[in-house]
Amino acid sequence: MTAEILCVGTELLMGQVLNTNAQYIARRLAALGVSIYHQQVVGDNEKRLEEAYRLALSRADVVITSGGLGPTVDDITKRTAAKLLGKELVLNPEADRMVRERFAQYHRKMMGNNQSQAMFTEDTQILLNPNGTAPGAIVPAGDGKVIIHLPGPPEELEPMFRDQVEPWIMARSGRVLVSRYIRIFGMGESEVDMRLKDLEVKDNPSLSPYCSLGEVMLRATAGADSTQAAEAMLEPLIEEIRSRLGKVIYEIREDDGGSLAHTAVRALREKGWTIATAESLTGGLIASTLVEVPGASSVVKGGFVTYQSISKTMLLDVPEETIETCNVVSAEVACAMARAAREKLQVDIAVSATGLAGPDGGTPERPVGTVFLGIATRETVYSIPLHLAGSRARIRTLTVKHALHAVTRETKGEREEV
Amino acid sequence: MTAEILCVGTELLMGQVLNTNAQYIARRLAALGVSIYHQQVVGDNEKRLEEAYRLALSRADVVITSGGLGPTVDDITKRTAAKLLGKELVLNPEADRMVRERFAQYHRKMMGNNQSQAMFTEDTQILLNPNGTAPGAIVPAGDGKVIIHLPGPPEELEPMFRDQVEPWIMARSGRVLVSRYIRIFGMGESEVDMRLKDLEVKDNPSLSPYCSLGEVMLRATAGADSTQAAEAMLEPLIEEIRSRLGKVIYEIREDDGGSLAHTAVRALREKGWTIATAESLTGGLIASTLVEVPGASSVVKGGFVTYQSISKTMLLDVPEETIETCNVVSAEVACAMARAAREKLQVDIAVSATGLAGPDGGTPERPVGTVFLGIATRETVYSIPLHLAGSRARIRTLTVKHALHAVTRETKGEREEV
16 A cells, blocks of 8 residues: 655645644554655645645555645635545535534534535545544545545644544555554664664564664564464564663553653652652753653652752752862762752652753863763662763753663662762 | 755655754745745655656746755765756765865765765755765756755754855845744734734735744745845834734844743843742743753752642742642742742742643642742742643643743833732
């Protein structure tokens, strides 16, 4: 099966909105083994949209549109497709019911033109929208081809795709696909690649790397006649990856969610530990990243932002002498910060960070990117030196990731003492 | 002039990478008054790339490519364009010098295939790349049309576009364009739209809104024969916008940078004030957003993350009784947090936030999204109630923005006392 993505909207064409939908759809389709050779973006213009449809239908089995399902005159995706296919739009009772429900739920009044959201060609299969007023649709387009219409807002498109389009694609292909997502921290993309190169060229199970700052995620996917058969194909692959990469794998999941913060919060919860933070260069970003995780309140007690040197003394009793003798960016200060945060908030573990995020302030001994983490538990206090590089934002983000990883490892007794 | 954006890369097609380049180029071209009607994405496939070139050249004056300028066999953007145009790639001495310089600078060894990065058709105008090893190029494509090749990494593409392609486009059009960016907080997109509708339909000066969570940015652009003439056209427009929108405008800039945090840090610096934070639901995000601004260290002294109720008592002496009587999400607790943070860190102003970010924990009197900010100065302490809606992330981010805005207004004596 081949698919083409056709995003509709002048706001995309003019760059007012970042096209995250194309990436989302592409990534999910790739995971399902569907080939994509083209993506297009066109504005709210009927003539150009019609040409884009023609072109897409000439080269793909499934054309997936995003955007242009709203009630305004600009929203022409459905109308233009129907015209091209020589069909009429009529009121779809199922869609009409859904639109009415949604308006009632949002306490909004339906205008005359809102009913256009429930108009589809007669052979359309409706995709319900639990998160907005525009239903999606699967529209037969002749020769066994289909056009799938999805709404533009990502918070509506993504669940609709995941919960309704993916099962439809899987049913059509008669295959079951099972994926595992392997999250890695502490090994660069190129080294992961080098170690797994021979596994990444295989088709089934397939293995693809996705990179973000400091992290690599691997997606392993197997296709078979049944879930069990696909899982059985994945198992030895996962074991092989485990044996080649070892401890840099911090999580293996059935979905592409998760993060270092999720893993840290879960590790703390499993251990029954509470945590506190003491942050200089990150300025509260370690704490707020932990707090992003719903339910973090059972483990995150609180923390200190000690950005100016003097605040380290005022809030965490770090002796001014230590700061002067050892430098504010030092293992000693990191340890003192963590120790004090742990004691003052009476928690099981505290993590601290002090360092130079730049762009100014570097010296030959302590260049920009020099960071010390501190970890304090009831039993020990130690520091972890980091040598990071890049922009201020990059250094701060990487510091947060290293701090979260260090916390997870400490809960598992995999201390990284230096 | 019409342009088409053609992004090349299998990693884009498969969704491994988010296509920020298309948005960047589109947005800058729109600001220059260049019309864009199509964007395409194709993979590293010669046949499909050649078709994409043909199609783009049939409908646009300028075809801008991103990606595929590296030395590997996958990198086919230049090669395929040359083939289509019936031209040879030859070593370009200027490009060769640049590539060699860059390799020396990065202490990297040049491989044989690195020289392919310096190969261009003879009539090419080279675009130097200060941030990477791949030069860009402006290639005549017949009939007065051109293909512009840009490298894929955004940190290379964006400066090259801004510093070299934009001046080229302006020179070609014989016009000078001047823009002003008007940043707005505290008024929704639809109300801004309603108040400025008649101004937004004009062509020169033009006015376009860009929205992000809780914020609207307006770009006003005038084109004329000289900078002075363009500026003179903008002035009355800006004045008109000021008079219609008033205090919700928090900044007017010559570039599209800036943020509520930048404005707050600058306002604090101008006033000579230091700031502290006391955060519950935001968990350090107000402080870390302030610290994102380079040079924040002169004003941000430190702060407290008091996520669990008990930590508000432990770190900020909020009486347990107040928390019990008034609720932890209350004006009283917000004020007590701000007052204590200000006193403990001996700063000029402190800002606090307590509230319900959800997804759980809401009650009929205090639904999810109920937030109280606290502001304490040497003279006064007051709270600002917020009624926010949406996801946990949305509520936390909007709380940060409201807090930063409240700080800026307090420094200007525009108190929002409740």
